[in-house]
């Protein structure tokens with residue numbers, strides 16, 4: 773019973789990144805994924821697009837679906853304005869345990885609430901649990917066939933307001949065709965595709981940014 777890839781990724785962070793330095797945590801993970809083992813982090817190329825959208829929105833309340841090892845969690849949280857927070861949902865306890873340690877290493881734990889459990893259970897409880905009225909920014913990066921049901925759930929729970937920004941990873945590879953269809957053919961969303969590449973490869977992929985129009 774050896775280690776898992778997330779555990780090896782965590783070791784690489786603990787060895788190579790400076791504690792309390794989010795950028796060094798990001799760089800250590802990117803280095804590990806390029807030179808040791810590929811892992812499904814959004815990566816540095818798509819990560820720069822994520823950074824620009826987060827900076828533009830400057831969200832007070834942000835949500836991430838699918839924490840995995842916490843790479844994009846750290847990327848987003850490091851750009852949040854003072855007093856803002858990121859809620860990230862993860863149902864795999866082993867991944868959540870790794871992510872908590874990656875987040876702790878970055879020093880951003882005070883800006884992040886990692887909630888363990890399935891998004892379908894957690895989303896309806898966000899308002900009461902965190903005292904929020906709506907979400908300014910949502911990053912979708914969990915199972916691709918769950919993007920549409922969870923977007924509908926966010927709408928039904930009244931968590932989206934005029935101007936809420938959804939940013940979805942992997943709309944080309946592995947692909948989220950139903951999601952692209954949903955947001956691109958829905959008058960309640962204004963969508964735009966940012967072409968890029970699958971993390972650490974030259975395979976085409978991209979992010980879809982969709983603004984909820986209310």
Ligand SMILES: CNc1ncnc2c1ncn2[C@@H]1O[C@H](/C=C/CNC(=O)c2cc(-c3ccc(F)cc3)cc(O)c2O)[C@@H](O)[C@H]1O
Nearest residue numbers: 812838840861862863864867890891913914915918945946
């Ligand atoms: C359904 N509700 C849910 N609630 C909470 N957490 C959920 C979740 N679904 C999934 N998760 C978690 O999100 C993560 C899942 C992410 C799924 N992502 C992918 O499949 C993915 C896959 C690739 C990929 C691309 C090419 C390839 F050859 C192989 C893989 C690239 C990516 O960037 C990806 O994001 C895990 O940590 C999982 O435990």
Ligand SMILES: [Mg+2]
Nearest residue numbers: 814913941942
């Ligand atoms: Mg992804």
